[in-house]
Amino acid sequence: MKKELHIFFTCLMFYTRIPCPKNITHHPDYLNKATRYFPFIGWIVGSISFLAYSLFAQFLYTETAVICSIVISVLTTGAFHEDGFADVCDGFGGGWTKEKILLIMKDSAIGAYGAIGLVLLFLLKFRLLSESILLFQVYDSMAVFKIFLLFISAHSISRLAAISIIFTHEYAREDASSKSKPIAKQYTWKEVFGSFFFGLIPFIVLSYFDYKLILAVIPVFITRYFLTRYFQKWIGGYTGDCLGATQQVCEVVFYLSILFLWKFI
Known part of the structure; x- marks a missing residue:
């Protein structure tokens, strides 16, 4: 149990800005x-984001509360995945060879492709999440609980889509310069089972209240498939930035899928 707690806190420290015990380090074995x-x-980031939304929604319009919840989620993760998304936009937008793409993604400066990509990403998140919440509030008697599950499911299943890439594809960089290198070396059935268990449980609970929502998983993993295919074609695998970009894109696709299913099916 003590070892599992250490592994969990290692994960929490690596992927968020939430304070952890001082004895937790980025040990490669624990990161794997x-x-x-x-x-x-x-679950954690989604819960914090939902709590922020609920708090601000008591005093502000839904749209403003959603913006505040997005800000809080970014602060919670330190824009870890958004940074990866921006780097992927810059790298694949400006590079035409594997070496050039990886070099651009390694650059800490943000370019035009990354800036434009982030603006469009946040606009989509804001609009899709706001519209989904408004639909739940109008048509559902259990709106608050379902909105809570929506927040958690979006964050967990998009992270599952991203982390599952390391189970199926090779790491692209030949050096140790990427943020994902420590988790790219090895894994066991425990990592696979844990990822799918924690990734799907909130979504399954949400689908229990409306069975048609289970279909939302299909567009998410179709998106994951085409992203990995694109990464494989250009750089021969994935990097940490690719995982971050996959998480962000799949989160948006999840919101879009839920909204489409709710309105048209």
């Missing part, structure tokens, strides 16, 4: 095992 808890971090 921390993969199993990555979707569970989505």
Whole structure:
């Protein structure tokens, strides 16, 4: 149990800015095992984001409360995944060879592609999440609980889509310069089982209240498939930035899928 707690806190420290015990470090062995808890971090970030939304919604309009919840979620993770998304936009937008793409993604400066990508990403998150919440509030008697599950499910299943890439694809960089290198070396059935367990449970509970919502998983993993195919074509695998970009894109696709299913099916 003590070892599992250490692994969990290692995961929490690596993927968020939430304070952890002082004895927790980025030990490679624990980081490899921390993969199993990555979707569970989505439970935490999603819960914090929902609490922020609920608090601000008491005093502000829904749209403003949603913006505040997005800000809080970014602060909670330190923009870890958003940074990866921006780097991928810059790298694949400005590079035409594997070496050039990896070099651009390694650059800490943000370029035009990354800036434009982030603006569009946040606009989509804001609009899709706001519209989903408004629909739940109008048509559902259990709106608050379902909105809570929506927040958690979006964060957990998108993280599952991202972390599952390390189970199926090779790491692209030949050096140790990427943020994902410590978790790219090895994994066991525990990491696979833990990832899928924590990644799918909130979504399954949400689908229990409306069975048609289970279909939302299909577009998410279709998106994951095409992203990995694109990464494989251009750089021969994935990097930490690719995982971050996958999480962000799949989160948006999840909101879009839920909204489509709720309105049209």
